[in-house]
Structures are given as structure tokens and as C-alpha cells.
Amino acid sequence: MKRRSLLLSGLGLGGALVVGWGLLPPRSRLGSADMLASSEGAVGLNGWLRIAADGGIELAMNRSEMGQGVHTALAMLVGEELEVPLARVRLIPAGQERLYGNVAMLIGNLPLHPSESETGHETSLAKGGQWVVAKIARELGLNVTGGSSSVADAWDVLPVAAATARAQLLNASALRWRLPAAELTVADGIVSHASGPRAHYGELAKEAAATPPGDVVRKARADWKLLGTAPPRIDLGAKVDGSAVFGTDVRLPEMRFAVIRHCPMIGGGAGAVDSDAAMKLPGVERVVRLGPYAGSTAALAVVGRTWWHARQGAQALRVEWRAPPGGPPDTRAIEANLLQTARTTADRGGGFTFHRRGDVTTAIAGAARQLVQTYRAPYLAHATMEPVNCTAQVRDGRVEVWVPTQVPGMARALAAKVAGVAESAVTVHVTYLGGGFGRRLEVDVVGQAVRIALETGGRPVQLIWSREEDMTHDFYRPAGAAVLQAGLDAAGMPVTLRITSAGDAITPRWIERGIPHLSGPVDTPDKTASEGLFDLPYEIANQHIAHVATRHSMPIGFWRSVGHSHHAFFSEGFVDELAELAGIDPVAYRLALLKNMPRHRAVLELAAERAGWPGHGTPRRLPAGVARGVALHESFGSIVAQVVECTLVDGRPRVQRVVCAADVGTVIHPGIVAQQMEGAIVFGLSAALHGRIDTENGVVRQDNFPAYRVLTLAETPAIETHLLPSTRPPSGVGEPGAPPIAPALANALFALTGKRLRELPLVL
Amino acid sequence: MELSVNGRTRPLPDDLADSAMPLLWVLRDLLGLTGTKFGCGVAACGACTVLVDGQAVRSCVTPLASVAAQRVTTIEALGSAERPHALQKAWVLHQVPQCGYCQSGMLMAAAALLASNPQPSDRDIDAAITNICRCGTYPRIRAAIRSAAEALRSTERRPARATPAPGPKP
Numbered sequence: 037m038k039r040r041s042l043l044l045s046g047l048g049l050g051g052a053l054v055v056g057w058g059l060l061p062p063r064s065r066l067g068s069a070d071m072l073a074s075s076e077g078a079v080g081l082n083g084w085l086r087i088a089a090d091g092g093i094e095l096a097m098n099r100s101e102m103g104q105g106v107h108t109a110l111a112m113l114v115g116e117e118l119e120v121p122l123a124r125v126r127l128i129p130a131g132q133e134r135l136y137g138n139v140a141m142l143i144g145n146l147p148l149h150p151s152e153s154e155t156g157h158e159t160s161l162a163k164g165g166q167w168v169v170a171k172i173a174r175e176l177g178l179n180v181t182g183g184s185s186s187v188a189d190a191w192d193v194l195p196v197a198a199a200t201a202r203a204q205l206l207n208a209s210a211l212r213w214r215l216p217a218a219e220l221t222v223a224d225g226i227v228s229h230a231s232g233p234r235a236h237y238g239e240l241a242k243e244a245a246a247t248p249p250g251d252v253v254r255k256a257r258a259d260w261k262l263l264g265t266a267p268p269r270i271d272l273g274a275k276v277d278g279s280a281v282f283g284t285d286v287r288l289p290e291m292r293f294a295v296i297r298h299c300p301m302i303g304g305g306a307g308a309v310d311s312d313a314a315m316k317l318p319g320v321e322r323v324v325r326l327g328p329y330a331g332s333t334a335a336l337a338v339v340g341r342t343w344w345h346a347r348q349g350a351q352a353l354r355v356e357w358r359a360p361p362g363g364p365p366d367t368r369a370i371e372a373n374l375l376q377t378a379r380t381t382a383d384r385g386g387g388f389t390f391h392r393r394g395d396v397t398t399a400i401a402g403a404a405r406q407l408v409q410t411y412r413a414p415y416l417a418h419a420t421m422e423p424v425n426c427t428a429q430v431r432d433g434r435v436e437v438w439v440p441t442q443v444p445g446m447a448r449a450l451a452a453k454v455a456g457v458a459e460s461a462v463t464v465h466v467t468y469l470g471g472g473f474g475r476r477l478e479v480d481v482v483g484q485a486v487r488i489a490l491e492t493g494g495r496p497v498q499l500i501w502s503r504e505e506d507m508t509h510d511f512y513r514p515a516g517a518a519v520l521q522a523g524l525d526a527a528g529m530p531v532t533l534r535i536t537s538a539g540d541a542i543t544p545r546w547i548e549r550g551i552p553h554l555s556g557p558v559d560t561p562d563k564t565a566s567e568g569l570f571d572l573p574y575e576i577a578n579q580h581i582a583h584v585a586t587r588h589s590m591p592i593g594f595w596r597s598v599g600h601s602h603h604a605f606f607s608e609g610f611v612d613e614l615a616e617l618a619g620i621d622p623v624a625y626r627l628a629l630l631k632n633m634p635r636h637r638a639v640l641e642l643a644a645e646r647a648g649w650p651g652h653g654t655p656r657r658l659p660a661g662v663a664r665g666v667a668l669h670e671s672f673g674s675i676v677a678q679v680v681e682c683t684l685v686d687g688r689p690r691v692q693r694v695v696c697a698a699d700v701g702t703v704i705h706p707g708i709v710a711q712q713m714e715g716a717i718v719f720g721l722s723a724a725l726h727g728r729i730d731t732e733n734g735v736v737r738q739d740n741f742p743a744y745r746v747l748t749l750a751e752t753p754a755i756e757t758h759l760l761p762s763t764r765p766p767s768g769v770g771e772p773g774a775p776p777i778a779p780a781l782a783n784a785l786f787a788l789t790g791k792r793l794r795e796l797p798l799v800l
Numbered sequence: 801m802e803l804s805v806n807g808r809t810r811p812l813p814d815d816l817a818d819s820a821m822p823l824l825w826v827l828r829d830l831l832g833l834t835g836t837k838f839g840c841g842v843a844a845c846g847a848c849t850v851l852v853d854g855q856a857v858r859s860c861v862t863p864l865a866s867v868a869a870q871r872v873t874t875i876e877a878l879g880s881a882e883r884p885h886a887l888q889k890a891w892v893l894h895q896v897p898q899c900g901y902c903q904s905g906m907l908m909a910a911a912a913l914l915a916s917n918p919q920p921s922d923r924d925i926d927a928a929i930t931n932i933c934r935c936g937t938y939p940r941i942r943a944a945i946r947s948a949a950e951a952l953r954s955t956e957r958r959p960a961r962a963t964p965a966p967g968p969k970p
Contacts, residue, residue, distance in 0.1 A: 266895075268895065269895060272897060276896075277875065278834070278835020284834070284837070318816070343838070345816065420934060421845070421932070421934050423838065469899060470899050471901060473934070502841055707895050711940070714939055715935045715936035718933075718936025718938060719934065740841075740844060741844040741932060746932055749933075750927070754939065
């Protein structure tokens with residue numbers, strides 16, 4: 037198990053190969069029909085698909101819908117291969133089997149440089165690493181919606197499952213009608229032959245289940261009808277009439293509501309509790325002490341007849357809170373320590389090396405000019421619109437959990453542990469997620485809700501954190517600092533780049549609290565700590581990209597675009613500084629460094645052209661007081677460039693327009709891709725302009741939206757998205773739009789004011 | 801106690817309906833109308849927006865006593881499956897929702913805006929829609945409000961039309 041954890045961190049790739057198991061073929065992900073829950077009249081064909089009596093397709097949905105459109109995208113993959121309109125694909129919940137795990141996400145966690153992992157040009161080390169990790173991922177079967185990986189992961193699975201089902205349906209028809217399968221056609225879920233016979237899938241399903249598929253061939257791209265189009269998302273109807281069921285909307289007979297109060301100091305505890313006043317209030321039923329679960333801080337929960345009654349009770353509790361041993365986290369001290377660590381480590385060329393080429397020491401000595409700068413980023417909260425919540429019921433030795441989660445398997449494991457039952461006695465129902473952004477990769481609230489449900493006499497209980505608890509007890513985007521040093525040649529082009537960053541490692545902490553049996557005795561280097569720094573596409577002959585993994589008591593987690601979320605700000609801000617030092621246009625400078633990276637070039641050129649960047653497309657004259665900036669960044673396999681037009685209103689930055697160009701591989705649904713780019717830009721702008729979490733006397737200061745500002749409609753720029761056509765496999769969509777916006781804005785602000793901002797949020 | 805919600809007078813349980821209880825929790829936990837959402841509890845995010853006598857109100861800070869004699873309208877009654885509100889149609893046409901959690905409040909705030917100002921300018925929209933969306937659906941909300949306003953205007957010009965306007969095409 038420890039070896040697996042090592043591999044999860046993306047290293048120690050040789051280890052598993054020595055085990056004989058490593059030579060076996062990878063576990064199939066087609067699965068068998070018995071993996072699907074039985075239902076009236078529907079016939080399962082494999083682990084993913086069932087044919088309903090009316091000919092409709094039922095798809096086992098293993099991914100969580102948190103706004104990214106994954107339910108629609110995965111249904112489209114199936115509808116395409118089975119020749120049915122999207123409306124004929126219905127979703128059924130996927131079970132706990134390993135085939136529903138996420139393989140692509142773990143492959144994406146390998147610390148591979150683009151020069152070794154570009155599709156079709158992978159080095160043998162990269163190929164070997166990907167193969168081994170894929171195999172391990174199939175064995176682990178971790179069901180995670182994250183890492184912008186859902187469509188990439190489904191791409192090699194769902195179309196094959198659907199094409200296999202189609203082949204079985206065709207072969208069954210051929211047998212029934214004694215006609216050659218090649219002469220049959222299929223359209224709108226109906227198999228027919230020119231001579232007259234026709235039947236819909238529902239009429240053929242039973243025979244199909246007993247008929248082998250023979251050779252399975254996926255549809256040719258030229259024959260696609262659905263993929264690449266933008267039909268209405270399948271969740272739209274329920275999301276405009278209030279009927280969509282989020283975690284907080286679960287309603288069960290006799291259900292009770294719970295309100296939580298954590299120790300305000302992160303990691304602290306509760307001493308004496310006086311609950312007399314609370315228990316006297318109407319509608320208040322009980323008080324439950326909660327220890328830490330999966331990284332949570334100790335807390336008290338009050339159970340009541342409504343959430344408001346429970347809240348009245350929670351506010352009436354008198355609690356003697358205790359600081360954690362060693363004191364609560366102090367973000368100012370941590371940020372100062374990160375800066376100091378990055379500086380001292382850079383001075384001695386230390387840190388863990390994520391990427392090295394050439395010899396930076398010699399190159400810097402021979403450089404015509406050099407630049408050294410320090411960049412910083414603060415902690416950030418997720419602030420999903422739906423506060424953290426979970427509903428649980430424990431009765432007759434069984435546990436049921438309703439939760440908006442990105443990790444149903446982890447939720448199930450923790451629920452079983454807390455209730456003291458086998459995992460097979462736990463059922464997890466995944467609701468719609470009112471935003472995820474990485475917060476719902478955590479299962480702390482599941483442990484709390486199940487613990488409370490042990491006290492409610494078999495009644496279900498719904499625990500909803502208040503916004504204040506949600507914001508002050510998050511797993512925050514870690515703060516970071518980096519020293520960037522470049523040497524330029526006489527022409528102003530960089531010949532050497534050294535980046536030394538410092539920050540806490542997310543992945544080992546997450547494994548430790550959520551999948552403890554996979555946790556190793558020591559932290560292995562975490563790719564997320566250096567992503568967006570070690571894997572830059574620019575051709576710079578000498579590079580040393582290193583990271584110092586620190587460890588502080590502030591709880592940290594995955595936050596939309598993870599390491600890229602601030603590293604792109606560091607790297608693309610710095611590259612802009614180099615262009616300025618060289619006296620070269622920022623777009624031209626980047627293009628000159630991308631001579632051998634045609635996809636990156638194409639994305640940057642498209643953004644520049646559509647934005648009317650001088651020298652590209654139709655030049656767009658900006659009025660006085662408006663300036664533009666650009667950034668380019670690859671993350672989650674996708675490349676995004678953004679051009680920002682910015683002005684000042686009352687001395688503060690106001691973004692007016694963003695032109696976004698992206699190569700996300702094959703586009704499944706261009707409308708959803710555009711939505712995700714828009715959403716990521718707004719999310720990134722919130723962080724760039726306002727985002728900061730800090731502590732005072734051990735307590736997080738930002739406790740609600742007035743103190744943790746996010747972008748409003750009035751502050752939102754016009755956004756246009758342009759997609760590069762591609763026949764590559766689909767890559768990430770949910771996150772890659774976020775990283776470039778902060779540096780593009782900072783670069784625009786430099787053009788506007790001459791002031792170079794190297795710290796987030798951007799304050800002039 | 802009772803409350804007029806979505807055109808019906810609904811009795812509230814005497815043991816739980818407290819005059820200080822915010823309307824949000826009355827709707828969600830006493831009446832089971834879960835379309836109205838809890839987002840912040842301090843009237844900052846607008847996820848809990850409902851109409852009280854046609855005005856957009858943030859129900860998380862609105863005590864039950866203050867609306868006892870008024871008409872409350874929630875997302876559940878903004879339109880119906882057969883006759884969706886012009887805003888709901890526009891929301892589908894522009895594919896506005898992502899996670900969807902804030903959208904009930906957005907729609908109710910937009911409905912109040914159009915009811916009082918059938919031709920809102922961008923500035924009017926900016927001023928009226930102060931709800932928070934973390935998914936970043938703002939640009940589409942703006943576009944959808946404009947197109948719903950346009951649709952309402954053209955319906956007004958042709959009040960005698962027998963057939964409803966066609967819905968969004970897939």
C-alpha cells in the first residue's frame with residue numbers, strides 16, 4: 037500500500053514493475069451488467085449501460101455534476117455511439133465498483149514535462165509511467181470528480197461501452213431476422229433493414245444481452261451527429277424551476293436539522309460546554325460533541341426541528357474553546373516563512389528539482405542581463421454557493437448518506453468507519469453539487485453527519501454548515517512564494533531560468549485525511565506544488581525548477597486549478613517582465629519562445645488576433661485609460677490564452693473585456709466549454725482582485741461574503757471564447773480557464789500604470 | 801399562523817412557526833419549498849431571494865412576522881412546466897445555469913427587475929442583480945435578462961396571439 041501511495045504522488049515508478057502483477061494486462065473497465073442495480077424491465081448490457089423497455093438508454097453516472105456540465109457531456113458520448121438523441125439518455129447512479137474509478141486524473145498527477153508527454157511524442161519514461169499509473173488507478177478504482185479529468189477519463193471507456201452495446205443490438209437483430217448485420221442500419225434508437233424489419237432497442241435488449249458484440253468499432257469522427265454540437269444541458273430544466281435537488285434539498289420523513297459550531301481556532305478543541313440555555317429553547321433536541329473527522333476541527337452540533345431552531349440553540353451554547361497544541365495557524369507568520377524559505381533556498385540553489393535542463397549556474401554567469409523577482413500568493417477559500425452539508429441516517433445496522441460530494445467512495449469509507457459498520461452496509465446518494473471547486477473532495481462533513489445521526493434514534497439528520505463555519509473551516513488553497521531568476525542574452529531572450537518555490541504539499545495531506553490507508557510514512561514530492569512552474573512550454577536552454585515543501589498547520593486542499601492557480605501568475609507575470617526588459621512586445625516575445633510548440637503558438641495567436649492585439653488580426657484601438665495584457669498557460673492538458681482589457685474606476689482595476697482562446701482537444705460540447713472558460717475567468721478574477729484568507733489571533737478573519745469579496749455581475753467583463761479545432765483526445769475544461777486571468781490582468785495593469793504587481797490579490 | 805405562498809394560504813405548525821423565524825427557513829423547513837436556497841444568512845448573496853408583494857426580498861433576514869400579511873412568491877411559482885416565465889425560457893436558451901444553486905435567487909431578482917422596469921439598461925441590470933454566483937454565470941444572466949425583456953415586449957405588442965411563443969430550439 038505504501039508503494040501505491042508513492043506512485044500516487046507520481047514518483048517511484050519503477051517500484052510496481054518488479055511485482056509480477058505489473059505484467060498482467062490492465063483491468064477492463066467495461067464491466068458486467070450485474071454491476072448495475074436491477075430495475076423493472078431494463079436490461080443491462082455492461083457495467084455502464086442498461087436498455088429500458090421503451091428503448092431509452094440508462095447510463096450509470098459515476099461523476100458528480102457541480103456545474104461543469106459533466107452529466108451532459110458523458111451522456112453525449114453514449115448518445116453518439118448508440119445513435120440516440122440526448123433526451124433519450126437517462127442517468128442512473130453508478131455503484132462502488134472499481135471500474136467507476138478515475139484513471140485519467142491519476143495519470144494527470146504524474147510530474148511530466150510537456151517535452152516528454154506531448155501526445156504522439158511521449159518519451160519511453162513518460163509512456164511507462166502513464167501505463168503503470170493507469171494500471172494502478174484501475175486497481176484502486178478511486179472515484180473522484182476532479183482534476184478536470186472526467187471527459188478525458190470517459191473518452192476511452194464510455195464510447196467503447198456504447199459501441200459494444202450497439203454491436204450487440206445489431207447482432208441480435210441480425211440473428212432474429214436472419215439478415216447480415218452489415219446490411220442493418222440504426223438511427224434514433226431503432227434498428228432496421230431496407231426490406232422492412234425494424235425494432236427499437238427496448239425490443240431487442242434481452243436478445244442483445246445474450247449476443248456477443250464481435251468486433252467493436254467506434255464511430256468515425258466524420259459520422260458524428262451529436263459530439264461537437266451544443267444541445268441544451270440535461271440539467272437545465274431542473275435548475276430554472278427550483279426542482280434540482282442539491283444536498284441541502286434532501287427531505288426525508290422525520291428528518292432533523294443540525295447546526296455546527298467548530299472551535300474558532302483551527303485545529304482546536306472544546307472543553308467544558310454549558311448547553312442548559314440551548315436545550316431550553318423550543319425546537320432544540322440535543323447537543324452532540326464532535327471530534328475531528330478527516331481533517332476537521334473539533335466541534336459541537338445542535339440538533340433541532342428546523343435549521344433555524346438548531347441555529348438558535350447553537351448560538352446559545354457556552355463553550356470553553358481550547359487552542360490546539362502548538363497554537364492555531366498564523367497566516368502572516370506562515371507567509372513570511374514561505375518568503376524567507378524561498379529566498380534562502382534560491383540562494384543556495386536548493387529544493388526538490390522538478391525540472392532541470394542545461395546548467396543554470398554557468399548560463400547565468402554568461403548572461404548579458406539578469407532579472408530576479410519574488411512573487412507571492414495568499415490562502416484562499418472555496419466559498420461554494422451551497423455551504424458544506426451532508427444528510428445521514430443510521431438505522432438497523434445500515435447507513436445512508438446523501439451528500440454533494442466529488443468523492444463518493446471516500447464518503448462511504450468514512451461513514452462506515454464512524455458508524456462502525458462494513459462499507460457494504462453504507463449507501464451513498466450523490467446529489468447535485470452547489471459548486472465544488474475542490475471543496476467537496478473533502479469528507480469531513482460526512483464523518484460529522486454520521487456521528488450526529490448515531491444520536492438521533494434512527495431519524496435522518498441534515499447537517500448544514502453556516503456560511504461562517506464554511507469560510508472559517510475550509511481546506512484552503514495554500515499560500516505560496518517563489519523566487520524567479522532569468523538571464524537574458526544580448527537580444528533579450530532568456531537563456532536561463534531558475535524558479536525556487538515554497539509552499540505546503542496538498543496531495544499528501546489529502547491522502548492522509550481522506551484515504552489514510554494509502555498514506556505513506558513520509559511525504560513524496562507533490563506535482564501540484566510545482567505545476568505551472570516546472571512544466572512551462574517556453575524554450576529556455578537552461579532551467580532549474582525546484583520546490584521546497586513546507587508544512588504548516590493551516591489546512592489546505594485542492595482549489596480550482598490547484599498549483600496552476602497561482603503559479604501561472606508567477607510565471608506569466610515574470611515572462612512579461614522579461615519581455616519588458618528586452619523591449620519586445622509581450623505576444624511576440626512569447627511566440628519567439630514557442631517555435632517548437634505549434635499548439636501553444638496557435639492558441640496565443642488566436643487570442644491575439646481576436647483581441648485585436650497590435651500586429652495581429654484587425655488592430656483594435658483602445659481609448660485612453662484602457663490597456664491590455666496577455667497570458668498563456670497550459671494546465672490539465674489544455675492550453676488557454678487570455679487577453680484582458682482593463683481600466684481604472686476610482687483608482688481600482690476594472691476589467692472590461694476578456695478574449696479567451698483555448699485548445700482543449702476534441703470539443704464535446706462547445707457551449708459548455710465556453711461556460712467553463714467564462715466561469716473560470718470570473719472565479720479567477722474574484723481571487724485576483726479580492727481573494728485573501730488570513731487569520732487574526734488564530735481565527736480566520738474572513739467569515740462571510742462581505743469580508744471575502746467575490747466578483748459581482750456589475751464587475752464582470754464581456755467575455756468571448758474561441759476554441760481551436762482539434763482531433764486530439766479531450767483534455768481538461770473545468771479548470772484551465774482560471775490560471776491565465778490573474779497574470780493577464782496584472783500585465784494589463786502594468787501597461788496601464790507602469791506598476792508591476794507581484795503579489796495576489798492585485799492592489800495598486 | 802399562516803402564510804400566503806404562491807397563491808395559497810398555508811397553515812404553519814404552531815409549535816415551530818416563530819415570528820422571528822426568517823422566511824427562508826419557514827419556506828424550506830416548514831413548507832418544504834426547497835427551491836429557495838440558503839447561501840450566506842446575512843443578505844449578502846441573494847440565493848434566498850423571493851418576491852414579497854412583487855418586491856425582491858432576501859428571505860434569510862426577513863422575519864416571518866414582517867410578511868405575515870403579504871403575498872410571497874417563490875421560484876416554484878415563477879412559471880410552470882406548461883407556461884414557463886419568459887426569464888426561465890431565456891435562461892434555457894442562453895444555457896445560463898452551471899451548478900444552479902444561485903439560479904433561483906437570480907431568477908427571482910430578475911423577475912422583480914422586469915416587473916418594475918420592462919426595458920432595463922445594462923446599468924439597471926448591474927444595479928438590480930447584486931446576487932452572487934461562484935460559477936460565473938453573470939455574462940449569460942445579463943444576456944438572458946435582455947432577451948427575456950425583449951420577448952416580453954414582443955408578447956405585449958401581440959397580446960391576442962393564440963399560440964404560445966415557441967420554446968428554445970435544441
